Amino acid sequence: MESKTRNSLLIGIVGMAIALLYFGQIYFGASDADGSQSVSNPVPEGFVVPDFNRVQLAGQIAFEANCQVCHGQFGLGTNKGPPFMNEIYAPPIHADGAFVFAVAQGSQQHHWNFGNMPAIAGVSDDEVIAITAYVRALQSANGYE
Template sequence: MRALQLFLVLLGVSGLAYWFTLDKDSQVALVPDQPTSAIVEIVVPETLSANAQVGKVAFEAKCSACHGANAVGQTDIAPPLVHKIYEPSHHADEAFQRAVALGVRQHHWPFGNMAPVEGLTRADVTMIVAYVRELQRANGIN
């Protein structure tokens, strides 16, 4: 089991290293012109697992422009992922994989559709999900 965890961490780190070598113009996220505010306030855990640490780096690089720092959402931009709607029994880990790979049609929030996110592998998303799940657990979302 320990070897599998080490393998996943190394896979995530190598995926991020690859991502950082890509053409930077293809990585530009649309950032709103107006300042936005967090939709929820959360408790951030003091420590994160190794997988969640890798996931945090990937989240900050690819997801936070819309979903906000620490997945708190942004008014008029994107929903918080640290929210009961995204608890594992309602949105399983595979829902995050599909959202990144295929995009998502608007269904819970009035933000419009989410486009697919380019440049993330399944392993990258697995690490991002580990990060989001640890944030959720720290906030009573299981």
């Protein structure tokens, strides 16, 4: 009987450890295809997250699913991709069409040293428009217009 209890306890501990590792990976970041971890830049003090309209909220969801792993929470950048909260990505330097083109065709490295951005498959034109609206709302709220 004592052996069954010990085995049950051991199985429970191993199961708990696996669950913690799994949920820790989800919570603390996603890995790239090469297995390397994406590390988001911290949210700076005074950073403003505005109230989003319906399109911008849809953009936030699409951004988090498709862009955040490289461009970070709220587009603040990571060790894998540049921040959108920067005058370089504000209009008129990067018009809205630049976002559409980068998602559809990819983008050659030109302002930063993160390497080339590949095209992002499976993101619809409507999602890119919503993502752009989300990024523009964050930029506007934080003085990048």
